[in-house]
Amino acid sequence: MGSQPSKPGLTRVEVVVIILCLLMLGALLLPAIQSTGERRPGPRQMCNNNLKGVVLALQAYHEYHRTFPMGAMHAGVSPGGDPPIDGTLGPSWWFGVLPFAENRVIHDQIMQTQRPGGPERQAFCADDMNAAGIPLDRFVPEYMRCLSSPLPLSESVTGPILLPTYVGISGGCDIAPDSSDYPPDVEGPYEVGGSGLRKMLDTVVGSGHPTVYPDNRHLLTDTYTREGVAFGDGTIPLRWIDLQTATERTVVRINTEQSCKDSVLRIDPHPAWDRTWRYVTFNAFVNGTRRVFIADMQPLID
Secondary structure (H helix, E strand, O other), X not given: OOOOOOOOOOOHHHHHHHHHHHHHHHHHHHHHHHHHHOOOXXXXXXXXXXXXXXXXXXXXXXHHHXXXXXXXXXOOOOOOOOOOOOOOXXXXXXXXXXXXXXXXXXXHHHHHHOOXXXXXXXXXXXXXXXXXXXXXXXXXOHHXXXXXXXXXXXXXXXXXXXXXXXXXXXXOOOOOOOOOOOOOOOOOOOOOOOOOOOXXXXXXXXXXXXXXXXXXXXXXXXOOOOOOOOOOOOEEEEEXXXXXXXXXXXXXXXXXXXXXXXXXXXXXXXXXXXXXOOEEXXXXXXXXXXXXXXXXXXXXXX
């Protein structure tokens, strides 16, 4: 009885070759598989990235100009007056940071309209800009918009200009003497040169960054380390002053100086209220690090 022929099999070399081919194929496909599994940053992360970009642009502006951009600039020649109630407003601080956020071309185009020979009185009008070939109606930088914001993209469906969802304030506005922005129970108006001002108190002295509470009785302020009301060791008080009784209380003692190798760093607390007029934020040094604190003022307010 004859034997049947054996089935052909794979040699060891062929098995090794096949395994190597599979490993190489897996190495080639793995990066593609990983990239498809990566999550795109969510709205919160994208918003944080936008704010970081704005801060970097502001820092670059400050490095170049040695100041921060103004909140809103006057356009054209100053109309005079004190205050200049007939002033024409130009572009905002967003315009100032454009060259430092990779948008120099449109910045230079707008700047030409703010010089002699531009539109009448050099007013910043989006419709005039679009008509002059400056495409503000199509200018939508991602860093100006938060994806989760319910605000519309522009003033209307067709433009004429983007509405940023982030707000920044730099400097004040010139307002008319009869404006409602002047409290009716405060003497004024106060002139830009300082005339017309009066002392609130003669017995409580010092300087800083004061804010009068809405009850018009209390004043919150910090001070400077060289002032007489400071503690003399680099710490200062956050002062809660009663304007009626001419008395004050120390809200908190703040460290505002940090010794370095060759110098001393100093910060200003700059106390600022929240919109509810209950909480106050301020800067301070703690263990060599600048930090921001929140103080609940309700016990003092009551």
